[in-house]
Amino acid sequence: MSITLRQLRYFVAAAELGQLSRAAMELNISQSAVTIAIRDLEQAVGRQLLQRGPQGVDLTDAGRRFLEHSYAILAGVDEALRATNNESAIESSVRVAASYTLLGYFLPYHLQRIATLYPGLSIRLHEARRDEIEEGLLADRYDIAVLLADNVASSGLAVERIFASTRRLWVASNHPLLEKRSVTFADVAKEPFIMLTVDEAADTAMRYWSKTDYEPHVILQTSSVEAVRSMVANGSGVAILSDMVYRPWSLEGKRIETITLANPVPSMAGGIAHARDREITPGMRVFLDYFRETFNSPYLPHAALRQSRTAAR
Structure with missing residues (x-):
């Protein structure tokens, strides 16, 4: 089965927006059209790309890898179309x-x-x-x-x-919180916390923590994203950071996983x-x-x- 640009666009919209219904609204099509396109795409790829849940959809590991390739394909098409721009x-x-x-x-x-x-x-x-x-x-x-x-x-x-x-909780690949069905600020407050400080990240973090009944147990404040990444991957603590700076591996080659918190965290x-x-x-x-x-x-x-x-x- 061949893959179409339409399927890629529907998949990326659903992945970014987190809900098939929102993707359908943005694309101005029916939700069933998005569902069918993504189903056909998953069949063509041979892997599940989106994990369905009561709150919407999230990327599987295969979905994250496939999303990168989808962006590259669509970016190439986008540049080809824009190349004629005066x-x-x-x-x-x-x-x-x-x-x-x-x-x-x-x-x-x-x-x-x-x-x-x-x-x-x-x-x-x-x-x-x-x-x-x-x-x-x-x-x-x-x-x-x-x-x-x-x-x-x-x-x-x-x-x-x-x-x-989106900001998510970063944990080591063997962290016990990965076994929980739902992770909240109450759970995170019990863990050693690595606080990033660059670009006022600590101030931002404390603004959303202050709206809860909890506070992070900060063991280190650092301006280095790589230091956060390494300490989390080594199991020394957890962190809440955005998808923009996420990578699944530390410099030591250890895996970092992410968890979407049950509590609202501002993007x-x-x-x-x-x-x-x-x-x-x-x-x-x-x-x-x-x-x-x-x-x-x-x-x-x-x-x-x-x-x-x-x-x-």
Whole structure:
């Protein structure tokens, strides 16, 4: 049985949105059409890609691997269609600031795509802290920024959320919590907790922990994602981090598993910001439109996340 682009698009939409009904709404089709397409896709692949449950669907291990390939295929089709865009002939420049997490785990894939689609666009890239980025945008040192949208403090900036990355509990591959049908903050509070601090991650974590009756038993605060990854994989503690920075293996080659908590955990929102009173230059327009078009697509919202994981393996 052959695989179609339609099946891939329906599968990716369902995987990202977590519910077949939501995927159907986004795609403006019936839920049965999504169900049949994914069923046929699983038959063609010969593996179960989505795990069905009362709250929706989640990716199986095979589904996660297949999702990466699906993104690559759909990205290739997307670029082929956009290659005829007249804007590809633009000659302009844009000064882009990015925070550590977005620069390390999100932007590289998109920068490569932008360079391919718009070879005449010169991007001058800067890494900075969120407060430095905000000040730089207002002072006209940067034209535009890619950063964590929910952390932006200045009312003088216009911010557009472009994607949301689910936060999950990270545990070692043999952790007892993997045997539980439902894991809550009460369970996590009993475990040694590794707290990431980079890009104000600790402040963000404590905001959602403060809305519970529990608090994390923090044994280490670190700015290193790799340190968190290694300590979790070695069984020294657990962590709650976004899918964007997740990879299944530590530097030592040990496996990390993820658990979706029963309690609500806010997703990590990535966004684009620029000064409200600044005129949008041609270079800024191309940069903005690229992300708007890419992430408005129901079948290509998180390509960079999966591409980053693939490249790191």
